[in-house]
Amino acid sequence: MARNATRTSPPDPSGGEDPRAWYDELTDDLLYDPAIGRSTMMGYPCIRLAGRFLASYDEKSGRLVVKLPAARVAELVADGTGQEFAPAGKVFREWVALGPAERDRWQTLLAEAVAFARSTLG
Template identity: 35%
Template sequence: MTYDDIANKLVDKEVGVEHSTLMKGPCLRYKGDFMAAMFEPENAMIIKVSPKRVNELIASGEGKEFNFTKKRFKEWVLIPASLEKHYEKYLHEALAYAKRKK
């Protein structure tokens, strides 16, 4: 399933999840807070999870550091398109993190 398919499914089924924009592109938000997006320059999905989880994903090779502005985003991690078959799992993880923060 593609990112767009999963995003649409979450918007349809999860209260508080909505399509929005970030950096002039589409993203997902949960109750107004950024949750996930596709980042075309890296051909990867960005998700927002805990700093500990970001470090785990980078250490395992599943994720890459997001530093688009030359500053590391401690809660954002890039998940490459090569792991697209797992995007649904990562998006649910981002949603669970967003729900804990609200």
């Protein structure tokens, strides 16, 4: 969609970019590492590092979902940056969801998710 200087509607919280396109762009940037690849998780598109899930995209809500240490997830939920990831009502304590309004943090948290996944490799 072209930007119009006379636009009167409120700005798109995703910064004018489709959240899925933003997810794809950010995760494409991670694919330089041969250990990182695309997959699916519970029907959602995701990326893995050496077979371990590290991030996903929730198509229904337009949210990035990343796997981080439980304490970091609790911090992000407590400060309002993220929301618990609870598909079908079950909270995943090492996963946090970030909506399009937080897209300026998506890249940083993807990097944290990669570092966390690397730290769990044997």
